[in-house]
Amino acid sequence: MRRIAVTADSNSGITREMAEQEGVFIVPMLFTIDGKEYLEGVSLKSRDFFMYQEEGRDIKSAQPTVGSVLELWDSLLKEYDEVVHIPMTKALSGSYDTSLALSREYGDRVYVVDNQRISVTQKQSVWDAKRLAKEGKSGREIQEVLEASASESSIYLTVDTLSYLKKGGRITPAAAAIGDILNIRPVLQIQGGKIDAYAKVRGRKKSKQVLVEAIQKDIQERFAKAQKGRGIKLHAAYAGIPEEAMEWKQQLEEIFPGYTVDMDELSLNICTHVGKGALGIAVTCNLCGGI
Known part of the structure; x- marks a missing residue:
């Protein structure tokens, strides 16, 4: 072998x-912060990354x-x-x-x-x-x-601030300003390698509810056949606030009984665009159609 x-x-x-x-x-x-190079997980840890981000440092990510x-x-x-x-x-x-x-x-x-x-x-x-x-x-x-099995996954994310989506050009400054005034937060979907707006909701509680509903819909529709085979797996993710993440994980396990929900910190590349406080949930179809 x-x-x-x-x-x-x-x-x-x-x-x-x-x-x-x-x-x-x-x-x-690779990351550059104010012109200095860092390597994720080697010379740049998440705690320092969020400190630099909140200080308004110039952060760029690279392959x-x-x-x-x-x-x-x-x-x-x-x-x-x-x-x-x-x-x-x-x-x-x-x-x-x-x-x-x-x-x-x-x-x-x-x-x-x-x-x-x-x-x-x-x-x-x-x-x-x-x-x-x-x-x-x-x-x-x-x-x-x-x-x-490339298409057999979905990620849904909600953010706590619109600042970094605005900075990265994902939303306009005007949309960010209105969103902050009205407490409107986007729910983003990553599927098939593309990032799209999935919904716009008011408030943190509602945005988390939309994340759950999106995954429930995928399980019932897109991944219905998978449950008869190798099945599906749920994943959750967070940016910079582990206490909220553990509460989120517990909530998800209660909502989705019978599933183990893995919890991970979002990679710093994604955090560059979504900022501290982002929460996400994902579903994957384990090798659907592959073996």
Whole structure:
């Protein structure tokens, strides 16, 4: 059986400690803050990130450096036969295209996956790839399974402030000003690699209710068949406020009895755009239609 290494970028939310424990490998996303470079999870921790963000520092995110990707792959291919690399979706980053170009130098030893995932859904793809490797699948087979189930996930997010959506050009300054006055908050949907406005609601309580209703609708409609097969998995995410996150997790487990709800902190790349206080919930169909 061929030895397969599974790699991803830190946008997956997989920490270095988690990666070491689970036997996967992570390349950090690059950030520049007031012109100084940082690596997510290495020289930039979430606590410091939110402090810089609230101070109004100039924060920009970027894909992992070419050197960090090549160094990781070269090291792994001394021990492993193949590498399966799962970057964040190419719809939201140039990381996939860069990784694909780099992989061509390795022939059939490196497979780069675009299954349109980001954050907690990308993380689930890493766990799925790891399990497929243990089952004896080749790198190409793992890539095919993950890409075949690309559309089988949804993420819904609500924000606590409109400042960073305005700063990133997602909403106009006028819309942000009106939203703040009326306490209107958008619910965003990430599906198929695209970020779209799902709803606009007034108040935090209502926005959380809309998140739940969106997932309930997906379970009943888009993922109805999955419940008869390998099933679905629920994920929750937060930005910078762990106390609220634990309360949110408990609420979700009461609303969705029988489901285990994983809770993760959103990757800093997403937090750049949504800011502290964002909450999210996601659903993935485990390898739906793949095996």
